[in-house]
Amino acid sequence: MPTGPIRVILARLLFKTRHIRPKRYTVKTRENNRDCETDVMVDEKDESPRGGGEVVHHPTVRWPMLAASGTAAGIVLLDESYRILWANERFGVLSGWPLDDVVGYAGKELVYRQALKPSWFTTELRAGAWQHVQLGDGEAESVRGVLMAETHLASRRDEAAILWTFVDLRDEAPHRFHASLDGMVSIWVFEDRLQHALARAARRDRQVGLLLFRLDDREALGERFAGTCLEGLQQQVGRRLVQTLDVEDSLTRLGQDHWGVLVEQPVSPEDLQMVALSCQEAMEAPFRTASTAPLLTLSVGIAVYPQDGDTSELLIKSAETALSRAPPASHAFFDPSLEAILAQRLALREFVQGALLQPALHFRIVYQPRLDLHDSRCRDVEAQLRLRHPEWGELLPSDFLPVVAEMGQAAWLDQWAIERVAAQRAAWQDMGSELATLGVSLDVDATTLDQAVAGRRPLDVMLRRLSMDLSWLCLELEERAFIAQAAEHTHLFRRLTALGVRLAVSHAGQEPVDIMRLAGLPASRVTFGSRVAAAIRRDDIAAARGLEALARCLETLQLEGVVTGVTSEAQWQVAGCLAAGLAQGDGLCEPLEAEALAAWLAARA
Structure with missing residues (x-):
């Protein structure tokens, strides 16, 4: 593709011919989508050149332009008013216009800027630079995307003044040319x-x-x-x-x-x-x-x-x-509302980042009882994190845990929570509290199992340093993450089981339960998300039958079921079809701090 200086030299070489005398011919233009014709006086061929140079004024003169006619680029010569004086065959192919019709036409009516044209994008053609334009008569089916360069030639007032060069974007060579050095696309x-x-x-x-x-x-x-x-x-x-x-x-x-x-x-x-x-x-x-x-x-x-x-x-x-x-x-x-939402989320992110530096000042752990579906006795509690915000109050795990995960600190926070729960368990045991007889479940992020993420300290090594019996601890992992991690962390799961730690699948039921893969997991419990409980109604026989069929599958696999999010008596009754299972929800008991939990348990005795 010719560069700027080369285009000027090419024009000077290709467009030398004899001067011409005045002659009347028709200039074709388009106004209000209608073709118009105007008679214009130009020069006719004159055998005596002026000024020692040879220039071209009339499009019908024979051109000594074999190079321009045979080039792969479209070449157009225009006067100062952008009237087309001459065009090569390639331009005719690109524009879809016969050359006889193009000559004398107003050139700017054949060139359009690209469709991607915001209001701040100038509609004027810029000289000396390759630009993206559409070439044609304005009809959608005939418009063609090309690269265009405009060169202004040094000439007198009545001579050819402008050279247009067009390159088809679908040609292989132009694609190579247009591969931006900055890595941008056209x-x-x-x-x-x-x-x-x-x-x-x-x-x-x-x-x-x-x-x-x-x-x-x-x-x-x-x-x-x-x-x-x-x-x-x-x-x-x-x-x-x-x-x-x-x-x-x-x-x-x-x-x-x-x-x-x-x-x-x-x-x-x-x-x-x-x-x-x-x-x-x-x-x-x-x-x-x-x-x-x-x-x-x-x-x-x-x-x-x-x-x-x-x-x-x-x-x-x-x-x-x-x-x-x-x-x-x-x-x-x-959407202006997104700005307010994202500003709040950004503020939350900054607050969480500061809270992770001093977790004891900002996080607290509460415990929600899990009741036996047959005798209503409390057999287990779930430890849950809360984050105290000075303006927004107490935040739930769903509010801040995704932010913690985005920051790559989920494994660190999980280990901190396990250590705090273990310390509370030891305190209950020292006091001889009935709470020391309950199991404690804790929902952990999948990255907690990854040694590279969790401070290069395997989870089982961290648990051994607690120097206590861990048969009370149950670690819950989200269903899809558990399935994905099963093959990679087989040995870690075995070491955790050897320590007495139980493993559970959490948030099951959000998607169809994969019984075949569930059977291959080293889990002893399946916790169903709140969506399962929300779908249960007193008169929903289909839901009861579905849960009963699922309960039989769990019984066959020797897995204990836990239904969370129970808020009504009807949900409690339907969930009771589980042969061996627990229920949990605000309708049974809200999450409590350690002292309040002890008082609640004593009141039920």
Whole structure:
């Protein structure tokens, strides 16, 4: 593909011919989607050249342009008013217009900017740079995406003044040319990926994120730095974005000071916010110029499919609207309510991070009794974590444990909780309390089993250091995590069983129970999530029969069943079909601290 200087030389060599005298011919234009014809006076062929040079004015003159006619690029010569004087055969193929009809036509009516065109994206063609345009007559079926370069030629007023070069994006060579050195994709590829991403998301019921970045203080930067220097700074911004984003994300440059990012992986508003913050943090280091080290910032507008737009056009407009609301060096969502929610979640994350440094001051452990479904006696308690927040009150595990897991601290918090429960158990035993006869269950994260995550200290080693009988302890793991970890941690499970620790499957029933895999797990108990209890009604015979069939499967596998989330007498009665099982829920007893639990148990005696 010819570069800028080469295009100028090519034009000077290809367009030498004789001067021409005035002659009337018709110029074709389009107004209000209608073709119009205007008579224009041009020159006719003159055998006496002027000024020692040979130029071209009339499109019908025989051109000594074999190189231009045979090139793979579309070549067009225009006058100062952008009227087409000549075009090669390749341009005719790209535009779909016969060459005889193209000559004399207003060139700008054949060239359109790409469909991905927010309001801040200039519609004017820029000289001296490859641009993404659509070539055709404006009809959807005939428009073709191409790369275009415009070169202004040194000429007199009445000579050919402008050279257009077009390259088909579907050709192999242009693809190699357009592979950005900064690792970005072209606008055409970006738009194609966006449309395909939305189609996939619609089939899989997923979300897709679109982020638009804007360079802040663009006008001030333009006054401070020359065009070449400013372009170099924007290329540095692009490189930093490429280095920050994941390889699965698509990045493109939109206009002089805007970039677009497509995040197609399963995303949430929190994920998109983290992408925006990471990209903004990447701009914090000074940039490099020949004389100064300026600091640049980005504003970000975020839109989420499908709630902010179910088509690429609507999603782009939503992201553009969000960007218009974003303050400098900040970000904004199209849906303002998300900003408040995410601000609260970010505040929670910061609070949890501080709480993990001093867990004894912020976390506490409560115990919820589990009653025998046949004689209503308390045989077991579940230890649960609570987090005390100065403004929001006491937070439940579902509020903060996902944040702890995102921070990679779930295993550490689980080990801290086990040590606290063991200390409380030892205190009950020293007091001769009846609570020392109860089993204690604790729901732990799957990462607690991973030695590399849990401070390079295997779980069984940590438990041995407690120096106590552990037959009272039952560790519960979520069903899918337990199944996934079974093969990898077979030896660890055996060591835990040798210590007397029981293992249980927790939160079963959220999905169909896999009886075959359940039979292969080293578990002695299955805990059903609150969804199972919520589905139970007094008159729901089908639910009772289903639970009874499941109870027989558990009995065959010698597994004890626990129904959690029981809030009514009807749920208690239906859950009673379990041959050997327990029930737990706020309808039976709310979670209590150790002293209150002792008083509750004494009152039931």
